[in-house]
Amino acid sequence: MNLANLSQEHFTQLVTALVDDRLCELLGDPDLGLPLDEAVRARLKESLASSQRMTGDEIAEQLGLRW
Numbered sequence: 001m002n003l004a005n006l007s008q009e010h011f012t013q014l015v016t017a018l019v020d021d022r023l024c025e026l027l028g029d030p031d032l033g034l035p036l037d038e039a040v041r042a043r044l045k046e047s048l049a050s051s052q053r054m055t056g057d058e059i060a061e062q063l064g065l066r067w
Contacts, residue, residue: 006014036044060067 003011057067
């Protein structure tokens with residue numbers, strides 16, 4: 001591939017893909033693919049089975065965050 005022969009659109013797509021890939025490497029989930037601890041798995045199942053839900057605003061308020 002010769003960069004000089006790329007159209008502006010293809011060059012932009014290439015740069016965007018490279019930046020996306022690099023950001024995923026840097027900011028991706030380091031635990032992705034690792035097994036869950038049984039205690040965490042049990043808490044997750046319990047949470048998903050519950051009908052109680054919180055909004056993002058409620059969580060932010062509990063954590064003292066401001067949007």
